[in-house]
Amino acid sequence: MATAAATSGAGSGGGGGTAGRNFSFKVVLLGEGCVGKTSLVLRYCENKFNDKHITTLQASFLTKKLNIGGKRVNLAIWDTAGQERFHALGPIYYRDSNGAILVYDITDEDSFQKVKNWVKELRKMLGNEICLCIVGNKIDLDKERHVSIQEAETYAESVGAKHYHTSAKQNKGIEELFLDLCKRMIETAQVDERARGNGSSQSGPTRRGVQIIDDEPPVQSSGGCCSSG
Amino acid sequence: MSLKSERRGIHVDQSELLCKKGCGYYGNPGWQGFCSKCWREEYQKARQKQIQEDWELAERLQREEEEAYASTQHPQGAQSAQSLTFSKFEEKKTNEKSRKVTTVKKFFGASSRAGSKKVLAGKLREVQEAKAASPISRQVSIETDRVSKDFCEFLKTYHKPGQEIYKQCKLFLEAMHHKRDLSIEEQSEYTQDFYQNVADKLHARWKVSPEKVEMAMDQIEKYIMTRLYKYVFCPETTEDEKKDLAVQKRIRALHWVTSQMLCVPVDEEIPEVSDVVVKAITDIIEMDSKRVPRDKLACITSCSKHIFTAIRTTKNEPASADDFLPTLIYIVLKGNPPRLQSNIQYITRFCNPSRLMTGEDGYYFTNLCCAVAFIEKLDAQSLNLSEEDFDRYMSGQASPKKQEPENWSADMCVGVRQMYRNLDLLSQLNERQERIVSEAKKLERDLIDWTDGVAKEVQEIVEKYPLEIKPPNPALAAIDSENVENDKLPPPLQPQVYAG
Numbered sequence: 033m034a035t036a037a038a039t040s041g042a043g044s045g046g047g048g049g050t051a052g053r054n055f056s057f058k059v060v061l062l063g064e065g066c067v068g069k070t071s072l073v074l075r076y077c078e079n080k081f082n083d084k085h086i087t088t089l090q091a092s093f094l095t096k097k098l099n100i101g102g103k104r105v106n107l108a109i110w111d112t113a114g115q116e117r118f119h120a121l122g123p124i125y126y127r128d129s130n131g132a133i134l135v136y137d138i139t140d141e142d143s144f145q146k147v148k149n150w151v152k153e154l155r156k157m158l159g160n161e162i163c164l165c166i167v168g169n170k171i172d173l174d175k176e177r178h179v180s181i182q183e184a185e186t187y188a189e190s191v192g193a194k195h196y197h198t199s200a201k202q203n204k205g206i207e208e209l210f211l212d213l214c215k216r217m218i219e220t221a222q223v224d225e226r227a228r229g230n231g232s233s234q235s236g237p238t239r240r241g242v243q244i245i246d247d248e249p250p251v252q253s254s255g256g257c258c259s260s261g
Numbered sequence: 262m263s264l265k266s267e268r269r270g271i272h273v274d275q276s277e278l279l280c281k282k283g284c285g286y287y288g289n290p291g292w293q294g295f296c297s298k299c300w301r302e303e304y305q306k307a308r309q310k311q312i313q314e315d316w317e318l319a320e321r322l323q324r325e326e327e328e329a330y331a332s333t334q335h336p337q338g339a340q341s342a343q344s345l346t347f348s349k350f351e352e353k354k355t356n357e358k359s360r361k362v363t364t365v366k367k368f369f370g371a372s373s374r375a376g377s378k379k380v381l382a383g384k385l386r387e388v389q390e391a392k393a394a395s396p397i398s399r400q401v402s403i404e405t406d407r408v409s410k411d412f413c414e415f416l417k418t419y420h421k422p423g424q425e426i427y428k429q430c431k432l433f434l435e436a437m438h439h440k441r442d443l444s445i446e447e448q449s450e451y452t453q454d455f456y457q458n459v460a461d462k463l464h465a466r467w468k469v470s471p472e473k474v475e476m477a478m479d480q481i482e483k484y485i486m487t488r489l490y491k492y493v494f495c496p497e498t499t500e501d502e503k504k505d506l507a508v509q510k511r512i513r514a515l516h517w518v519t520s521q522m523l524c525v526p527v528d529e530e531i532p533e534v535s536d537v538v539v540k541a542i543t544d545i546i547e548m549d550s551k552r553v554p555r556d557k558l559a560c561i562t563s564c565s566k567h568i569f570t571a572i573r574t575t576k577n578e579p580a581s582a583d584d585f586l587p588t589l590i591y592i593v594l595k596g597n598p599p600r601l602q603s604n605i606q607y608i609t610r611f612c613n614p615s616r617l618m619t620g621e622d623g624y625y626f627t628n629l630c631c632a633v634a635f636i637e638k639l640d641a642q643s644l645n646l647s648e649e650d651f652d653r654y655m656s657g658q659a660s661p662k663k664q665e666p667e668n669w670s671a672d673m674c675v676g677v678r679q680m681y682r683n684l685d686l687l688s689q690l691n692e693r694q695e696r697i698v699s700e701a702k703k704l705e706r707d708l709i710d711w712t713d714g715v716a717k718e719v720q721e722i723v724e725k726y727p728l729e730i731k732p733p734n735p736a737l738a739a740i741d742s743e744n745v746e747n748d749k750l751p752p753p754l755q756p757q758v759y760a761g
Contacts, residue, residue, distance in 0.1 A: 058618070061582075070581035084577075090569040091579040093624040110624055111582035113631075115524075117643040118586060121631040128618055 056106040057217050060126040062150045063135030064143045065114040068169045071200035072135060073109050076210055081201055098214055105214050122150070123157055130217045131163040133209070134193075136184075138168045139176040144184065151191050161224070163216045164193035165209060172199040322402045329410050404552075405487055412484040419477065422467040426477065429459055430485055437489060445496050449610035452489075456482070456613050475615075482613045483553045490552040493611060495603035504602040511636060512597045517654045517661055522644040523587045527568075528575045532675060537574070541567035542596040549599045554612035557604060558622040565625040568592060582628075590632045605630060 063069045070091045071081060077094045080086050088094070092111040097104070112118075112125045126132060134150055136143040147166055154162055166188045168179065181197075188195035194212065198205035280288040280296035292300035416423030433455050440448055460478055463469040469477065495501045520527065529535040544564035551557045568588045572580035580588075593601075608617070608626065617623045635643070641651030653659040 065583050070579070070583075074579065086579055088579050089566070089573055090581075090585065092582040092585045093621050095621075108620075108624075110627075113582045113586040115583060115587075118631070118635065120638070121586075121634055124627060124631050124634060 053103045054106070055103060055218055055221060056108070057130040057214070058108050058110060058128060059131040059133060059213065059217075060129045061109060061111045061133050061135065062122070062126070062147075063114055063133075063167075064137075064140075064146045067114070067135045067137040067140070067143050068200050069111060069114065069135050072133075072167070072169060072198065072206060073111065075200045075203055076206050077109070079203070081203070096210070098211075100211070100214055100218065103218060105218070107210070107214065122153060126154060126158065126162075129158070129162060130220070131165065131213050133165045133167055133213070135167045135169050136179065137170050138179050138197075139170060139173050141178045144179045148187070151193065155191065160192065161220060163213060163220060164191070165196060165213050166193045167196045167198055167209060169198050169200060171197045171204060172202050319402070322406065326406050326409055329406070329413075408484060408487045412480055415477075415480050419469070419473070422463065422469060425462075425467070426459065426481065429455075429462075430481060434485060434488055437485075437492075441492055445493065445499050445610065448493060452485075452611055453614060455485075460615075478613050478615070479555060482555055482611075486553045486611055489611070494552075494607050495600060499606075501603045501606055505600045508601050508633065508637065509597060509599075512594055514655060515594055515636065515639065518591075518594055518639075518644065519661065520591050522646070522661075523591050525587050525591045526576055526580075526584045527571045527588055527591075531574060534571045534574050535675070537567045537571040538592070538595075541565075541571070541592050545592060545596050545598045548604055554608045555616065555622075557608055558612065558616065558626055561625045561629055562622050564592065565589070565628070586628055586631060586635075589628055590635055593629070593632050593636065601633060605633065 061069050061073060073094050074086060074088075074091050075081055077096055078086055078088060094109045094111075096107040096109070098107060099105070110125060110129070112122065132150075132154055134147045136147045151164060151166070154164065166184065168181075168184055185195045194216075196205055196209045196212075198209060200206065278287050280286050280299055281294040282296070282299040284296060284299055286296035286298070288294045288296050289300075293303075295303060413427070416427055419426065433452075437448065437451065440451060456478065459481060460474055463474045463477060464471075495505070520529070527534055527538065529538060541564045544560050544567060548557045548560035548564075551560060565585070568585060569580050572584050572588060576584070598604075605626075617626060641648045644651065646654075650659075650661075654661060
């Protein structure tokens with residue numbers, strides 16, 4: 033939180049760390065209902081799975097502090113509502129995010145299709161500044177796999193995303209996923225900073241997209257968003 | 262005939278119709294018995310007086326505030342070297358004050374000119390409003406006073422930078438005063454730049470620790486926004502008010518939407534849950550009463566926390582966004598918070614961006630924006646209804662509640678709900694009893710019919726086959742007794758005994 037003013041919303045403004053090499057990143061979590069988004073973050077932040085003793089009241093907004101090679105990272109993970117009826121609201125959520133984690137269920141072909149839609153939208157809205165992670169969750173159910181590894185990885189590569197295999201149940205691949213994402217986001221932020229030149233990076237991130245809301249999100253593929261009165 | 266009716270008419274003395282001032286023109290009860298001209302004069306005089314009084318009050322409060330500031334600053338000022346900078350401070354303040362007075366004069370000067378009638382109308386309205394809400398406006402200025410005092414107190418802990426900050430804020434407020442005619446977007450931009458500059462300066466020039474920067478930014482926001490609120494909240498130059506009304510109307514039209522339709526994972530039958538839901542609704546409504554963007558955000562956050570408690574109590578697991586958003590939408594629909602759009606716009610434009618973009622408050626705020634966007638474009642599909650049903654509910658021709666007595670509105674108290682449930686049970690019981698009675702009657706009828714039927718059948722059979730008792734046939738009866746040809750039969754076989 034400390035340097036939030038200087039680094040927040042780096043997704044569109046790209047302000048990386050300032051003094052003390054601090055970074056604040058916003059990561060959105062996208063995925064259809066029932067793919068295990070919540071379990072994934074709960075496993076990461078609380079290291080618990082379907083546990084009665086989970087202390088947090090909610091799993092929709094979680095933060096995590098990391099230290100990667102001396103760089104302090106504040107990660108804010110924003111969960112999004114995955115139901116189809118809320119699809120059009122996506123742009124309001126992922127505006128100004130630095131990273132996106134797109135989760136699908138390896139036993140559910142449809143959830144993978146959904147991921148593809150989101151990727152298209154994110155690239156259209158935020159360009160290449162956002163780090164995308166495509167995550168095939170529930171690898172403990174490999175017997176019932178319906179999305180082939182080959183297909184998923186090829187697709188991820190084609191859109192400039194990275195693919196991960198995870199199991200929230202068995203706690204596999206999750207730590208790696210987040211660590212890798214953070215490293216990539218730091219890199220992006222630093223590249224961005226360098227591109228701006230050191231002098232301008234101070235005043236660079238002044239007015240980022242503060243307009244959280246407007247009536248018509250500038251781009252939407254699913255048409256007619258928010259326009260009917 | 263006509264003459265007669267005329268005489269019967271109400272007679273009013275000529276003098277009573279004339280203007281009270283005696284100018285010779287006719288007066289009008291609507292103008293308290295004055296003629297239009299005299300009325301205007303009188304009214305203007307009274308109003309002028311009131312305006313004067315209002316300004317005096319404002320002046321006095323301003324003076325008091327300055328005194329308060331001076332007194333809080335004094336102990337520090339006494340420490341020799343700083344007193345010099347402080348007197349400069351004062352000087353600047355007096356300058357500012359005189360400038361303010363000139364604006365007042367300008368304002369009155371303008372009122373005499375007919376050319377700027379529109380501006381005048383607007384200003385007059387403002388004054389009128391201020392007058393109408395006189396006790397409130399006074400309260401507000403007391404609040405402003407308190408905020409300024411707190412701000413001064415707070416800045417004392419920052420020593421030198423504190424004074425700088427105060428100077429910056431004053432300069433900013435003055436600049437904003439001159440920018441009042443600009444579009445709200447430009448004002449917002451200017452405010453955001455100000456936040457950024459101050460934060461940068463605190464950081465780079467005065468080497469204030471990040472935590473203290475954060476704290477200072479909060480206080481600065483509180484100070485400047487308490488003062489600017491009146492001018493930048495729902496400004497007349499924007500469509501905000503219209504949108505507010507549109508949203509409000511829309512929510513009212515959607516009164517029939519139930520928690521089941523939205524798939525809200527909250528069970529309001531549980532008393533604790535319904536309590537928390539009420540709290541959440543109260544919080545979101547309260548947002549409108551706050552003046553500082555951060556306080557508004559705090560209301561949203563508190564509302565969200567209540568929602569999480571409700572979900573947690575119902576489902577016994579931490580709430581995900583899949584649960585949270587529908588519930589928030591439901592709360593907004595139930596609460597219909599006043600001036601929703603204006604509040605959202607105000608926060609977006611004037612909140613310290615660091616809070617809005619990444620923090621937890623920002624997340625809840627974003628969800629509220631989503632909820633409003635969803636409500637605005639909500640259709641049959643998003644509620645899993647057929648188009649016809651949706652249209653019928655929207656037009657008020659039908660209500661889903663009548664079809665499903667289970668869908669009671671959330672604000673109904675538990676007792677009433679219990680009563681309805683009991684009534685429902687009783688009516689069901691009554692129905693069942695009636696059914697039993699009718700069934701019993703039917704059974705009785707059936708039984709009677711059955712006995713009748715059987716009797717009839719028997720009768721018929723009896724009639725068809727009448728019972729005749731014939732005398733025994735002598736021939737037959739004598740068959741055995743008179744073995745007529747008995748002797749003609751061979752003798753029965755006799756066992757033969759063989760020797761051996």
